[in-house]
Amino acid sequence: MDNKSYYEKVKNWNLREDYKKDLDVISLFTNYCLSKNISKDLYMIGTGLGADIGSIIKFTKLKSITGIEPITSFFESASPKYKNLNAKIFNLKLGEFVSKNDTLSGIFIFSHSINHIPDDELLEFKKSLRKSFLIILNPNPEFPKRFWWTDETILRYFSGDEISQLLNCEKVYDFFYNFVEIENKTIFVRNAVVLKTKDF
Numbered sequence: 001m002d003n004k005s006y007y008e009k010v011k012n013w014n015l016r017e018d019y020k021k022d023l024d025v026i027s028l029f030t031n032y033c034l035s036k037n038i039s040k041d042l043y044m045i046g047t048g049l050g051a052d053i054g055s056i057i058k059f060t061k062l063k064s065i066t067g068i069e070p071i072t073s074f075f076e077s078a079s080p081k082y083k084n085l086n087a088k089i090f091n092l093k094l095g096e097f098v099s100k101n102d103t104l105s106g107i108f109i110f111s112h113s114i115n116h117i118p119d120d121e122l123l124e125f126k127k128s129l130r131k132s133f134l135i136i137l138n139p140n141p142e143f144p145k146r147f148w149w150t151d152e153t154i155l156r157y158f159s160g161d162e163i164s165q166l167l168n169c170e171k172v173y174d175f176f177y178n179f180v181e182i183e184n185k186t187i188f189v190r191n192a193v194v195l196k197t198k199d200f
Contacts, residue, residue: 070092070093136163
């Protein structure tokens with residue numbers, strides 16, 4: 001899929017009703033993490049077009065907001081929205097960002113992004129994490145297996161257990177939501193995972 005087609009796909013995705021539910025879940029967990037966390041720094045790993053950041057952080061008290069977006073056209077779309085919030089945004093891959101920051105601490109949000117990030121970058125990210133929470137919204141990993149659906153931009157479909165093992169974190173929450181009827185079966189489409197580092 002070329003960048004222009006992918007841009008349009010994400011633009012349409014941001015308008016979906018089920019995506020609005022995702023934002024509510026992320027906002028809820030962001031506030032939960034803020035109530036538990038020493039650090040008030042928030043990182044969006046994969047900003048997309050930046051349409052969601054305002055909804056996610058409303059009613060929250062943050063020290064700083066940082067967005068990381070590797071796709072240049074997405075970065076250009078998200079930049080004005082982040083600047084309006086006095087937030088930083090970088091046109092970098094996660095691995096590139098980590099290489100510039102030996103230690104990272106805060107709340108890290110992966111909204112439909114973790115399955116797009118190579119394992120080697122996630123392993124480097126793990127090494128830098130200290131006293132942090134991670135909020136991850138994923139497609140239910142059973143969804144593509146059961147209904148033969150995939151997205152060519154996705155590298156793999158993580159379960160909550162697989163993510164926590166890869167990043168050496170403890171699971172705080174791991175549940176499914178947003179059920180739909182497909183082929184006369186009910187399946188939950190989304191998986192929400194909250195992790196915390198073991199030094200917390």
